[in-house]
Amino acid sequence: MAGTKTHDYHILPPDIWPLAGAFSALTMTSGIAMTMHKLAYGHVVLALGVLVLGLTFFSWFSNIVKEAKAGDHTPVVQLHLRYGMILFIASEVMFFVGWFWAFFDFSLFPSTIADVVGGQWPPKSMEAVLDAFDLPLLNTLILLCSGTTVTWAHHALIHGDREGLKKGLWATIILGVLFSSLQAYEYAHAPFPFGVNTYGSAFYMATGFHGFHVIVGTIFLAVCLKRAYNGDFTPRQHFGFEAAAWYWHFVDVVWLFLFIWIYVWGNWGFPTE
Incomplete structure (x- = not known):
């Protein structure tokens, strides 16, 4: 026909x-x-x-x-949606590679911008940097916990436990909001501003864009929570939630690199506040 x-x-x-x-x-x-x-x-x-x-x-x-x-959304369509999400996350990885590249270029070769940073890293004009083992460490633990709660929600959905799905999503969203709140507090009390030198620019652009991704991921999961209450997801068909979980794990991994390289290694041996 x-x-x-x-x-x-x-x-x-x-x-x-x-x-x-x-x-x-x-x-x-x-x-x-x-x-x-x-x-x-x-x-x-x-x-x-x-x-x-x-x-x-x-x-x-x-x-x-x-x-x-x-x-x-047949199995073929779902497969292609997964390919699309994978490519999107890959493009986001390259986006953050650019910010890491800038940070390493500034920090490993300060003599090339001696007139800006005084030939040292962090720049000579800076009096203090953030203590990596204060709020940044706490935020790291919060994001790691959120990765476990979103995995809990995913496994609960696969096994037909809708209450576990909702509780896991609620926990993840609350942890995401807490992370964003603590980062806002950290920015408000940071001992250096944005745009004065290359350290401040690289720091705020890298961590700020990550913070934006956390907010987007939190909204993503909140939509999934609303859909979970509507009964939209099934153990066999739940790509919307799966994509949100992938995105959240990506956000977790990026933060680990930010914490290790920018907060810890980038501030090594420099006065903290």
Whole structure:
């Protein structure tokens, strides 16, 4: 019969949200540039871009959830979704490689920027750095615990324990919020500002982008928790949650590298506060 589906792939119908996402991203980045250059209405353009982009995310992902419920996510489609998530995380890995590269370049070869850092690392102009074994260590333990709770939730789902799934997600979300709160406190009381020298720039860009990823991951898991209460996930079909768990483990691993290399090794032998 004409029009009968004879394959396992999901052919998407025409949708406005990809176009809306492209234009809202353009609007948001234009607003950021306008705001940085102190142009008129920069904040308005930025707010409009963020608002429409948020609406795009909500509507687009809502459509994906509806497709999953309708049975459009066949095993073949789920496999390709996994490939897509793996490639996305790989691109995020390379993003953080860039920040680590910058930090190591500054720290291992300070003589190349002697006029900026005084030929030493951390820069001569800095009086103190953060103590790696104070709040950073506590945040490390919090994220490691959150990795175990999200794994608990995943195993509970696989074994049909929906209460364990919800409790594990609640614990992970609470730990994620706690991590973000402690990092905000750390930034507010840091003994050095952003942008004064290469150390401050590299530190805040690397740890700040990681903090942004923690916030995104927390929202990701909160959506999964809402879907868990709606009864959306099954032991055999739960890629939405699986993708969130992968993303959260990625965030955990990146923080371990940040803690070891930037907080501990990067501050070795320097006065702490």
